[in-house]
Amino acid sequence: MTHLTTNAYGKSRVRLSKITRTQTAHHFQEITADIVLAGAFDAAYTDGDNSTVLPTDTIKNTVYALAKDHPLATIEQFALDLSAHYLDHAPAAHTATITLTETPWKRMEFDGAPHPHAFLAARPEIRMTRVERGRTGTLTLQSGIDALPILKTTGSGFVGFLKDQYTVLPEETDRIMATNLTALWTWGDVRADFDTDYSAIREAMLHTFAHHQSASVQHTLHEMGNNALAAVPAITDIKLWMPNVHHFGFDLSRFGMENDNTIFAPADEPHGYIEGYITRD
Numbered sequence: 001m002t003h004l005t006t007n008a009y010g011k012s013r014v015r016l017s018k019i020t021r022t023q024t025a026h027h028f029q030e031i032t033a034d035i036v037l038a039g040a041f042d043a044a045y046t047d048g049d050n051s052t053v054l055p056t057d058t059i060k061n062t063v064y065a066l067a068k069d070h071p072l073a074t075i076e077q078f079a080l081d082l083s084a085h086y087l088d089h090a091p092a093a094h095t096a097t098i099t100l101t102e103t104p105w106k107r108m109e110f111d112g113a114p115h116p117h118a119f120l121a122a123r124p125e126i127r128m129t130r131v132e133r134g135r136t137g138t139l140t141l142q143s144g145i146d147a148l149p150i151l152k153t154t155g156s157g158f159v160g161f162l163k164d165q166y167t168v169l170p171e172e173t174d175r176i177m178a179t180n181l182t183a184l185w186t187w188g189d190v191r192a193d194f195d196t197d198y199s200a201i202r203e204a205m206l207h208t209f210a211h212h213q214s215a216s217v218q219h220t221l222h223e224m225g226n227n228a229l230a231a232v233p234a235i236t237d238i239k240l241w242m243p244n245v246h247h248f249g250f251d252l253s254r255f256g257m258e259n260d261n262t263i264f265a266p267a268d269e270p271h272g273y274i275e276g277y278i279t280r281d
Contacts, residue, residue: 004045010036010097011059016067017176017247017264019153025116026153029072030103030266033063037086039093052092059086064250064263075100105151108210110203118210121149127198130184143198144184149245150206151178156214176247176264177214179274181205185228185238192234201238204231217244217274225278237279244272 012034020027037059043049062085072078079098086096104122107114126146133139156177161169183205187194204227214220225238247264 004042006038007041007045008036008038009041009053009056010034011056014060014063015266016063017266018067018072019176019262019264020072021262025114028105028119028151028153030105031067031072031075031078032101032103033082034099035059035063035082035086036095036097037090037093038095038097039090041092052090054086054090054093061255062086062089064265065252065255065257068252068257068259068263075102108150108206110207110210115210117154118152118206119150120206121151123149128184139190141187141190142184143187143194144182145202146182147180148182149178149180150209151176151245152210155210155212156220158216174261177209177217177220178245178247178266179217179242180245181209182241183224183228183238185235187234188236189234192232197232197234200231201228201235204228205240217242217272218276221274221276222278225276229278229280237277239275239277241275244274246271 014033014035016029016031016033018029018031020029037054039052041052043051044053063082066082066085067078070078070081079100083096083098086098087093090096105119106122107116108118108120109115125148127143128146129141129143131139131141153176154174156175157171157173158175159171159173161171183201185201205224208224208227209220212220212223221240221242225240228238229235245266245268247266249259249261250263250265252259252263
């Protein structure tokens with residue numbers, strides 16, 4: 001004889017991105033939600049009776065639908081409103097536990113002024129260097145940036161691409177562009193002012209990313225590499241890796257709502273793999 005003592009179910013890692021647009025700037029938020037409902041759901045486990053079970057897909061959809069018109073001024077208030085909604089719509093639940101985490105993004109700044117729609121992850125970046133020295137006197141010195149998250153909410157599109165019978169990707173003229181930038185460059189002058197030149201290369205790449213009207217990740221990658229080489233004569237080449245971290249527009253039409261390019265579901269995997277190696281002539 002056995003007895004089901006406790007039970008709970010829900011949806012984990014529901015990832016939400018939202019753009020709030022004003023006349024002067026965009027505000028970008030990224031939130032991950034975990035929702036757990038506990039209550040009188042025993043029959044679903046013991047008898048296969050789902051009559052009291054709010055589907056986990058519905059639980060997921062609710063996050064996006066409520067976020068559409070919610071100010072998201074604080075994740076605390078959003079969590080309170082989500083928990084009230086779930087208890088209203090799942091009568092068998094006696095507890096709704098909502099865990100929200102917000103990924104911090106800060107505006108890129110150029111000449112002391114914040115950029116209206118380009119963002120940088122609010123975490124320390126990883127600076128790297130690599131030396132290869134041979135006994136015969138050969139020496140290769142490389143430096144770079146590893147996996148720096150950057151994002152902009154407009155100024156990017158992808159149209160006119162090759163299509164076949166399996167192509168379902170819609171053409172986009174205004175989309176979120178997000179990547180984890182990795183760049184590695186080779187020093188031609190090993191007596192360079194490394195700190196100053198590192199900052200100049202970084203600034204050239206970020207400024208290009210923020211201001212370039214992008215036809216693709218490839219298009220912006222090439223321009224970023226070109227401008228990095230132009231900014232610092234002490235480097236001979238640069239290789240950039242820019243995975244396309246997708247933010248897919250969430251279909252709110254199923255709930256009678258319009259998604260005016262505002263609510264997105266970010267997806268780290270799978271992502272587009274983009275790299276380019278740029279050298280001086």
